[in-house]
Amino acid sequence: MLFNFLNNMDAVKNILGLQLPTDPRWVNLAEISLEAILTDHAYCEQKAAISCISMIQRYPHRVELVNELAPIVTEEWGHFRLVLQELRKRNLTLGKQRKDEYVNQLMAPKTKGDSEDNRLLDELLIFALIEARSCERFKRLSEGLGDEYLRNFYRRFMESEAGHYTLFIELAELYIDKEKVRQRWDYWLKYEAEIMKELEVRGDRIH
Numbered sequence: 001m002l003f004n005f006l007n008n009m010d011a012v013k014n015i016l017g018l019q020l021p022t023d024p025r026w027v028n029l030a031e032i033s034l035e036a037i038l039t040d041h042a043y044c045e046q047k048a049a050i051s052c053i054s055m056i057q058r059y060p061h062r063v064e065l066v067n068e069l070a071p072i073v074t075e076e077w078g079h080f081r082l083v084l085q086e087l088r089k090r091n092l093t094l095g096k097q098r099k100d101e102y103v104n105q106l107m108a109p110k111t112k113g114d115s116e117d118n119r120l121l122d123e124l125l126i127f128a129l130i131e132a133r134s135c136e137r138f139k140r141l142s143e144g145l146g147d148e149y150l151r152n153f154y155r156r157f158m159e160s161e162a163g164h165y166t167l168f169i170e171l172a173e174l175y176i177d178k179e180k181v182r183q184r185w186d187y188w189l190k191y192e193a194e195i196m197k198e199l200e201v202r203g204d205r206i207h
């Protein structure tokens with residue numbers, strides 16, 4: 001099972017295995033600019049749906065992947081609509097999409113012209129990381145926001161993204177040797193921690 005798999009790893013620092021927790025000040029930041037947070041969040045959900053569609057288009061012969069990701073597309077798009085609804089309810093507007101340094105940097109070293117298995121492994125693990133980081137930030141919002149309604153709102157997202165994170169890892173383990181998945185996951189955790197550190201130093205706001 002996934003969490004046993006993670007618990008066995010030396011690098012695990014919290015339940016999701018992320019090496020560097022989100023800066024706690026981020027919650028206060030979120031309260032100051034709810035419109036910006038909801039806008040960022042809306043695009044994250046949109047990108048999650050697009051990523052799943054893109055994987056289905058590139059790996060149609062991976063039957064389990066197609067079957068598992070097809071309903072996630074609907075779910076992520078539903079999340080996007082929920083966030084949009086929240087913006088409208090508060091008379092806030094969906095802002096412009098911001099350049100996503102975090103995701104861009106995360107994608108940079110993924111395996112390219114190599115074997116399909118290696119490419120697929122990296123893509124699944126990158127998506128797992130993005131889901132894990134979203135989940136961790138939603139958890140922080142669900143615990144730290146002053147507004148009870150919003151705390152519950154984010155708790156539901158947190159649970160959903162945790163499920164997606166698990167799914168991406170399980171898909172990787174379905175197609176690729178488990179030991180190889182574990183080793184590559186370790187690589188990606190360390191790499192992600194470096195990106196986080198760099199972005200925090202530069203003061204970039206990330207979702």
Ligand SMILES: [Fe+2]
Pocket residue numbers: 045048075076079160161
């Ligand atoms: Fe989502």
Ligand SMILES: [Fe+2]
Pocket residue numbers: 048076131160161164
């Ligand atoms: Fe998700």
